Amino acid sequence: MQDELDAIVKAIEDAGGRADWQAVVDAVPVTSRQRVTEYMRILEGQGKARRVSAFDAETKQVSFYVTTEPKSATEADNG
Amino acid sequence: MAEIIYTAIDDSGERGTTSIQLPDSFSLGQFSEFGVAMATFLDALLGGRVESAELTFGVDISSLTSNVALSTSDVNEIGAFQFRSTPGFPVSVNLPCIDELTVVDGSDDLDQANPAIAAFINAMDNGIAVTLGTVVPCDVAEEELVALDFARERFRASGTRR
Numbered sequence: 001m002q003d004e005l006d007a008i009v010k011a012i013e014d015a016g017g018r019a020d021w022q023a024v025v026d027a028v029p030v031t032s033r034q035r036v037t038e039y040m041r042i043l044e045g046q047g048k049a050r051r052v053s054a055f056d057a058e059t060k061q062v063s064f065y066v067t068t069e070p071k072s073a074t075e076a077d078n079g
Numbered sequence: 080m081a082e083i084i085y086t087a088i089d090d091s092g093e094r095g096t097t098s099i100q101l102p103d104s105f106s107l108g109q110f111s112e113f114g115v116a117m118a119t120f121l122d123a124l125l126g127g128r129v130e131s132a133e134l135t136f137g138v139d140i141s142s143l144t145s146n147v148a149l150s151t152s153d154v155n156e157i158g159a160f161q162f163r164s165t166p167g168f169p170v171s172v173n174l175p176c177i178d179e180l181t182v183v184d185g186s187d188d189l190d191q192a193n194p195a196i197a198a199f200i201n202a203m204d205n206g207i208a209v210t211l212g213t214v215v216p217c218d219v220a221e222e223e224l225v226a227l228d229f230a231r232e233r234f235r236a237s238g239t240r241r
Contacts (some may be wrong), residue, residue, distance in 0.1 A: 020194075021194045021197050021198070022194065025192045033190075033191070033192035034183065034188065034190070034191050034192065035191075036191055036192055036197070037191045037197065037200055037201075037227060040201075041204070041226070044205075050205070051197075051201040051204075051205055052201075052205070052208060053198060053201050053202045053205065053206070053207045053208065054207065054208040054209075055207050055208065055209050057209065057210050060142035062198075062207075064194065064197070064198040064201065064202075
């Protein structure tokens, strides 16, 4: 499993630290793709990568991406 | 617009609901006070027991694009998700009209590699970053969701999904 985790982090970093979901899916073997959510959750626990869903109130557009960047101050949890 | 839905239960255990519409220009605290006050009036008026009061808000979703019913859509095809919160409580979300294309071939599993499925799971798991914060769904005790038990297709009779 470590191979898959490393491959996901590398794919995100290769994309400049922010990648779309397909990059995560493409980074793991086809037989492991149903476990990509589990892999991402492990990486989030390790603080190595995270999934982000965001809404832009001005354009009313949503985005969903994966990143190795730390949380910004404006992304504070609701507690 | 906001709405408070009251559920009353009779002595045979059957339930009925009624709702009261309200302008959405008040605070959550004010709505709660109104909700308790109106429940008190209903309690005096009804023979049954006022079981619960729920506050709902209408949300303008007119900005959605491609929001049409596909010819293959079926309200009885359910996307059944079960999450687990920090203390381990299960939280179920059942989505009517799940797109058949999100189901793994030869299985009833929803495809977690599918971007639409993955985005929904993450929005439940980690919340959605909005203006000046991140709103994260929770269980009834307001504990955050931290795990996904399963995501699968299920079939049910028509009706309200909550």
